[in-house]
Amino acid sequence: MPAKNFRIIGLLLCLLIVSLLACSIVPDVNMQGTPTTSSTAQSGTEKLNTWEQAAPGIEIRFEHWQSPGDNEDTVAITRLDLKKVHLSIGYAPTRPLDMSAWMKQTGALAMINGGYFDKNNQSTGLLVSNGQMAGSSYVGFGGMLAVDAQGNVTLRSLKQQPYDPNTEQLQQATQSSPMLMINGQRTQFEADSVSQRRSVIAIDKQGRLLLIASPNQAFTLDELADLLASSDLSIETALNLDGGASTGLYVNGPNQKISIDAFTPLPIVIIVK
Numbered sequence: 001m002p003a004k005n006f007r008i009i010g011l012l013l014c015l016l017i018v019s020l021l022a023c024s025i026v027p028d029v030n031m032q033g034t035p036t037t038s039s040t041a042q043s044g045t046e047k048l049n050t051w052e053q054a055a056p057g058i059e060i061r062f063e064h065w066q067s068p069g070d071n072e073d074t075v076a077i078t079r080l081d082l083k084k085v086h087l088s089i090g091y092a093p094t095r096p097l098d099m100s101a102w103m104k105q106t107g108a109l110a111m112i113n114g115g116y117f118d119k120n121n122q123s124t125g126l127l128v129s130n131g132q133m134a135g136s137s138y139v140g141f142g143g144m145l146a147v148d149a150q151g152n153v154t155l156r157s158l159k160q161q162p163y164d165p166n167t168e169q170l171q172q173a174t175q176s177s178p179m180l181m182i183n184g185q186r187t188q189f190e191a192d193s194v195s196q197r198r199s200v201i202a203i204d205k206q207g208r209l210l211l212i213a214s215p216n217q218a219f220t221l222d223e224l225a226d227l228l229a230s231s232d233l234s235i236e237t238a239l240n241l242d243g244g245a246s247t248g249l250y251v252n253g254p255n256q257k258i259s260i261d262a263f264t265p266l267p268i269v270i271i272v273k
Contacts, residue, residue: 048074054253055109057084058272065214065227071195073218076258077233078110078211078251079204080272082153087145087209088271089114089172091129093121096265099248106271110251112211113199114268115176116242121267125175126163133170137163142177143239145201145270146170155203155237157182174268178221181238186229191221197247198224201270202238210235211270213249215260242268 051059059079066072090102103111116124126137126144137144142158149169157179178189180200198219200212210233219227221240228238241247248262 051079052256054078054251054256054258057081058110058251058253060251060253060256060258063231065219065231067219067223067227069223071218071220071223073214073216075212075214076249076260078112078249078258080110080209080211082207082209085109086151086273087147087153087172088273089127089129089174090269090271091123091127091132091134091267093117093123093134093267096121096267098265099250099262099269100259102266102269102271103250103252106273108250108271108273109253110211110272111249112201112213112270113242113246113248113262113266114174114270117267123174123268125177126173127175127268128170128173131171137165138175138177142175143179143237144173144175145239147172153209155201155209155239157237174270176239176241178240179238180221180225180228180240181235184236186225189221189225193220193222195220195223196244198243199241199247199249200224200228200238201241202228202233202235204234205236206234210238211249211272213247213260215247215249 048062048064051061054060057080061077063075065075090106099111118124123135125135125142127134138158140159143156144158144163145155147153149171179187181187195217197217198214202210202212204210228235245263246266249258249260251258
């Protein structure tokens, strides 16, 4: 066979191999091995955009959110009447638990993951659990959910209102970052453009506490802040919690339930009873 024919056959074989390689499909996972999607075990009688009572003082709602970049997810929202529920912070750095185990151990009616922790499961900011303090406060950034000695619940920017250990007697607290909304306005912050599972704690203009979870890797932090600001949730203040594999939200009411599992054991949780 002439050399020219060999060259043509070789070229055709190369093209075939390249096309086959280009068609191979590789599972899409991130660097931590976290699945890109998660199934949300919801109420079983899920209705979008409708508040349903899960227990006295606890309501749940599901909304389908879509960003301008066409990222979308069904978001679970829990609304708490702070006159009817009690908040505490669970902290177990030496024995982090799956959220279902936290729920069983504490007998909570609702729970969401808390603030950031390091590779040793220690809180990266100030944490107060039943009056016991750990870590040190963020300075000039981030925010804090806190319960004082009188049982008053606050959610605030630490840049606007720094923590003062000399004047504040806190019984419960967890810190995280960034603040997503302050005084009813979307904040500005620097963040990467990665879409992740997201969890948020917020207070609305009527003084109710909101626990919000986006269970799929749908939104960047900027998209999430925009969606919160444009929602009909009447949000006054909102703080991003430790998302990604840590995102989890449980509600175990007699009437309605939500089960969004974190992908990792959690040393920090926000407990609602």
